[in-house]
Amino acid sequence: MLHGKTIVLGISGGIAAFKAASLCSKLVAKGASVQVIMTASAAKFITPLTLQTISRNPVYMDTFDEKDPSVVSHINIADSADLIVIAPATANVIGKLANGIADDMLSTTLLAATAPILIAPAMNVHMYAHPAVEHNMRTLASRGVTFIDPNEGQLACGYVGKGRLAEPDEIVDFMERFMSEEPLLAGRRVLITAGGTIERLDPVRYITNDSSGKMGFAIAAAARRMGAEVVLVAGNTSAGSFPEGVQHVQALSAQEMYDAVLRRLADTDIVIMAAAVSDYRPKSVAPQKMKKTGENLILELERTPDILQTVGQRKGKTFVVGFAAETEHLEEYAMDKLQRKNCDLLVANDVSQEGAGFGTDTNIAQIYNKDGLLENLPMMTKPEMACRLLRIIASTLEAAGDRV
Structure with missing residues (x-):
């Protein structure tokens, strides 16, 4: 999948920059043309000459060092890229990209790029978990940037934890899988719902739930990358910006959705x-804010329209995927819901498990079809799970002979 592709390899300034030499070598061995951009800090850890020798291409560091007068280098590199990978990606370069800062060759090229961007973070465990870094990564993920999770282990600073750059073989494997996914849903029209709904009590109070919309946003971004035409119907969310290239519709209540x-x-x-x-x-x-009138307040509730059940009844040839958030009897409830709602697939997760609840950046799920458990997905990031789910959908459609 990488043969004949132009890969831009961005290297930022962390101790893991030495692994970029191996990564570059493996990409060249796969038949890719590798264009290397290094930050000034990266050059403190590994020399540009090393990457130039391995890639057999000039290494770019200075925005104003124009090597070819017929082009503007950072625009030309951005335009020629089939895929961009930043490895290692420091907290600094992640923050720059998230906030649109372009003050060196790498960040300027990234802002001009239209190719998919993969980011492989590498940093201290506490830096990786810092709220500012997490916010920046969520922002980039909502824009369609894909992250290659760091590994856990001994870090250069002496700490043990999550923050080690993924190994070059892992990064290359990820890139090949990513490139193979791109056309999987080309020509498909995909509608995704995300977030929680809001049911008003009065102008200032409402009933809702803890859903953040992160899973739905990740699915929408991944489906768009895979070539689908995507509509995202979003309720109450805290997942950040809507993914780029996705049509979004705000629907806060169950009736609106x-x-x-x-x-x-x-x-x-x-x-x-x-x-x-x-x-x-x-x-x-x-119609107005309710005032306190006593020690107790009794609310009378009524059922909302069942969206999934109605979709299942009216779906025709539409492929329907439901979700079930449970706290017990996962398989029993999942299969019951799949059958009652006439779903083709159902994604079930136990939200009482650590790493699988609402608002987390990770998920743990089981995917069911009419025959039972289809795939058991261990803990992974929601963007990773989104890709796994969409691959299963695509392969299920292909096996059924349903091609565009």
């Missing part, structure tokens, strides 16, 4: 219902 989904169902090939939709809503909504 029901209307938005059903309006588009006939023109959709795949529906993925990742939203956590309220089962009940207040029977009446106060």
